[in-house]
Amino acid sequence: MKNKIKPLAFSGKWDLDPAPESTDHISIKDQYGLFINGKFKNPSSGNYFPSINPATEEKLSMIAEANDKDVNDAVSAARKAYNGAWSKMTAKERGKYIYRIARLIQEKSRELAVVESLDGGKPIRESRDVDVPITAAHFFYYAGWTDKLKYAFPNRNPESVGVAGQVIPWNFPLMMAAWKIAPALATGNTVVLKPAETTSLTAIKLAEIIQEADLPAGVVNIITGAGATGAGIVNHPDIDKIAFTGSTGVGKIIMKAIAGTNKKSTMELGGKAANIIFEDAPLDQAVEGVINGIYFNQGHVCCAGSRLFVQESVYELVLRKLKDRIQSLILGNPLDKNTDIGAINSKEQLATINKYLKIGQKEGAEMFQLDCSIPKKGFWCAPTLFTNVSQSHVIAKEEIFGPVLAIQTFRTIDEVITKANNTPFGLSAGVWTDKGSKIFNLTSQMRAGVVWANTYNKFDPTSPFGGYKESGHGREGGLHGLTPYLNF
Amino acid sequence: MATRIDVLKTYKIFIGGKFPRTESGRFYQLKNGKTPIANVCLSSRKDLRNAVVAARGAFEKWAGATAYNRSQILYRMAEMMEGRKEQFTAELMSQGMEKNKANQEVMKSIDRVIYFAGWSDKINQVFGSVNPVATSHFNFSSLEPMGVVGLIAPENTGLLGLVSTLCPIIISGNCGVVLASEKYPLSSITLAEVIATSDVPGGVVNILTGKKDELVSHLAKHMDVNAIYLASNGEFKKQIQEDAIQNLKRIIIRDNDSWDDEDHEHPYAIADFMETKTTWHPIEIISGSGSGY
Known part of the structure; x- marks a missing residue:
């Protein structure tokens, strides 16, 4: 069955008034x-x-x-x-x-x-x-x-x-x-x-x-x-x-x-975490989790869900939802309370991320980015996703440490477990499915220190973290x- | 009546549940004083690689076996050792140990296997936790085996040191590649024969004899080995720490001359070769604020 969704119109009406946090109470010495x-x-x-x-x-x-x-x-x-x-x-x-x-x-x-x-x-x-x-x-x-x-x-x-x-x-x-x-x-x-x-x-x-x-x-x-x-x-x-x-x-x-x-x-x-969406997952929640997984803190997160695996049967639907959601993200002044995506931490890191964006395109992956205006000053990278990615692509293997998602598909559980574990890293992983037995199968088979099931990028002092x-x-x-x- | 000629045993190495001769075709002669005891395989780098392949191949199934099952299999190992008490004792004696001491070592070794066998289905109850996070999630940590562990076995004890270091590795589901004591290699091979007949799946334990300084570096550098247990009195420490960097192997070092002590019986030795995995799942909030997602 083909899922038909009407594309949402985002033009203009999502502009919010600036809501910057004030800095007048802050003292920073010279x-x-x-x-x-x-x-x-x-x-x-x-x-x-x-x-x-x-x-x-x-x-x-x-x-x-x-x-x-x-x-x-x-x-x-x-x-x-x-x-x-x-x-x-x-x-x-x-x-x-x-x-x-x-x-x-x-x-x-x-x-x-x-x-x-x-x-x-x-x-x-x-x-x-x-x-x-x-x-x-x-x-x-x-x-x-x-x-x-x-x-x-x-x-x-x-x-x-x-x-x-x-x-x-x-x-x-x-x-x-x-x-x-x-x-x-x-x-x-x-x-x-x-x-x-x-x-x-x-x-x-x-x-x-x-x-x-x-x-x-x-x-x-x-x-x-x-x-x-x-x-x-x-x-x-x-x-x-x-x-x-x-x-x-x-x-x-x-x-x-x-x-x-x-x-x-x-x-x-470092990490290169797999975030896995099964066809039986609550897809809207999964999409939120994927967005949080890779664009939280501009993707400057060692446990970022930078490799997304989507089950083939829901791939088109998930991709569409993801792109729509990306288009609703607000990039800009980090001090603004509406901002989702702040600045890249440094010029050097921006250069690293841009290098990977080039490599991704050169290797034949297809790039999609948030359509937004980029501030003239400062270091910025629009949230990015790549489709048409394979396991051997550099953007699917190396840690980018930026807002860059590499999407692959899978058919069977065994296939996705193998793909997800096929990395020298093992910090974290994410699994999205509504089926309890599948969750425990996946979470126990991921060779990673932190596994989030139907959630992502959660931290707590009582919760051991490491790879x-x-x-x-x-x-x-x-x-x-x-x-x-x-x-x- | 003519004297009966002894049948001398060929001590072969143990890889993937089989006893091949070393690929190197080389050997060293083990002597008691001036009396030759046996020709022992000088394992090669190729043997070591084969052993790692066998260990990796066995890992998924062994780690996936129930803890109860692994426990029974190690217990079975102890049963088989019990039946071979005299052989173990005789071998230790042939390598220069006096009878009483050899006897003691063999019995202690059997008891130690049973000790670790019992931990199999308890380790996660002691080291696992449910973590009371401040958000609406169920969060728990449990220990999982690391994968393939290279063991540089204690040099000064043939059997007790080996079981004291090998059992904590394999009981949790790891597979081991063992470099046996150079001085006392015979018990290792006999232990391999015990393992081969104790329902331990082929590849879970692989035992190589030979010169440690020829093999240690290859083991520590091997990209499909997850951890190294150096129980060889600190020898090779720096070399292993450097060689292990390429894939960031975990390294556990225990410098002990004596493995007699019951101090060696503790679950931390098992936990050393396990990774902590923490799993999160949202809890639906019926009332109250905030979303689990």
């Missing part, structure tokens, strides 16, 4: 130092680099660049705090500090959300409703674990590891800082954290909060800089554990750097997220 041993300090090199708003290309602030000496100072401060105040404190008191941090984040949630959107380009609706609440919740959740660890690991004696070096990405700057810092502190470690160079501001705001919470000096040190600073942390001999979130490529470089040392590691790396295969090792979140920060 220049920020390094947060070492409880104080903000000038970088020993004297060098600063700009952090810009990717939606306007305007400079927001100058950020200190930490060199090896600064890294060493931060690690020394962390070690001193680890041997001193932090380990002498009872677990219960440590927990109260973490609760304090959680509360301060909630109090400052509006400011943090606006700064996150200004600095990173993500829609305010997402920073306000996802990033910041999950950040606070993460601290709140792990605060409660500090004095309960022995119940998490029966017949074992959990002990903190020492100083954790943590390097985080630019896609969820504040949230990733929480995912790293909260479990590390809850298990009694001290921290040296480096945010990504394009998104340092909310990590610095978090440092201010940590200062305000009166956390003992040196327990958390936040130092800014680019790859060289990260390498300084990874290679520092007095660091006991590396926690990294980022690309699989850089993850492998880090693993090489720490090979032969006694450093523990957790790696949250199989080349998507990394270790889990963040939940009881399972304590393990990587403990020795037994």
